Amino acid sequence: MKNLEKIKNFILDILFPIRCLECEIELENAEPKERWICPECLKKIRTRKDQACPVCEQFSEGGKTHYRCEKETALDGLWVATEYKYEVVSEAIHKFKFDFICDICFPLSEILIRSILEVDEYDDFQDLALVNFSQESEEEEIYIEEQKNKKAETIIVPVPLHKKRYNWRGFNQAFLLSEYIARKFKLDICDNLLFRKRNTKPQTTIKSMKERRENIKGAFFISECLDVKKMIKNNNVIIIDDVCTTLATLSECAKELKRVGAKNVWGLVVARR
Template identity: 30%
Template sequence: MFDLLTPSACLLCEHQTNLSGALCPACLNSLVRITNACARCGKCLADTTLCGNCIRTPPFFDSTVSVYAYRYPVTDLIQALKYKQKLIVARELGLRLAQKIKHKNRLLPDCIIPIPLHRRRFLGRGFNQAHEISRVLASQLQLPIDNDLIRRARPTRPQFELSAEQRHKNVTGAFELLRSPDYKTVAIVDDIVTTGATVNEVAKLLKRAGVLTVEVWTCALAR
């Protein structure tokens, strides 16, 4: 699905890029990287390993790896991926995420689970961006993808339209397990994490079904 054969223009400034990149080197450097993040939620700046929120009210997931802060121009890239079918963005961001995961030299999970779209939205968009990113991670890290464990039980409104409290309600009970998971550790993958309500809901399901460790892998994180 990736348009790798023709030289392309940088998605942000329209300069010519190399064959495989979505961005020219200058634009790639302009993306704001996440450093000094809380090991658990990936969000708040933490001098120690955990932020206050995670100490007070730990989420269901155990750790977060994210590459970029969700702000301009990453916001534009994600929009281009989701609404203009620029699948090369999934490749570009997926490669950066895979590099960061490798760099952390961590034990890898048993499998990758992309956050599923509701069937109706999947049919409208034609692809699931979380799955497209997961495909890059799977090939870079040699991990299986499991698309058959979790599904969206009901359609939800886009999280960006909602307040933090509404987001929590919007996704509560939105997912269901299709079988009992036979994994000890999994990584759930999404393009962006904003409040973390969606990934937390999926992590809750997995933990309650016996998965011991749930990691969150995401390209961009709002903080």
């Protein structure tokens, strides 16, 4: 079986060699997921230093929604890992989503993880994301374990895809990213709570902000399952997507999650267009 896999990869390499999207190097001995952006180029992608308010996009400590902007969104904040204007980032996102290359979720989630850990000071978002995670000593781990019962949990919710779109693409890019993040930070994923009702037009095909907001309104619904709802109630949620454009999708998801009792709801995306 292993040999068969090797032969398959060997043939695929010849037919479709994977070159790093940035330096075009072909890493022959690496796993496919490590080849789309080679480790050297991955390290060089800068993460966002200053986060911004999701609504007005002006500076805001740690990406928190300004008090004055709160009426515009149900999101408590948004964490953006890097910049869409970096060509390698936008190209990777595009290949991930539209060329159906699911291996690209690996470098993208590496960027997400690095951006969360690579800050001088931990803010509100880190409090949520790192509630179960520690790079410290074992004592610290025990401390965190003790605190866990007292504190709210943080649940990861991927932005859902409509079934039709899922069948077409074969995977939900937001779910794949969520898996990496959840594994790294020891958080639970809940992907059977929020669903997409209508097969809305892809947001990218609509130009006006107002139309985008209208297009997404009422597009999500919450599962009737009580156990699933219980998972969210009084807990914090991080909604994950690959890119955020107008905030309409994340805001709509946050609104639904708060309806079933989520405490703080934050968005986490690779980049903002």
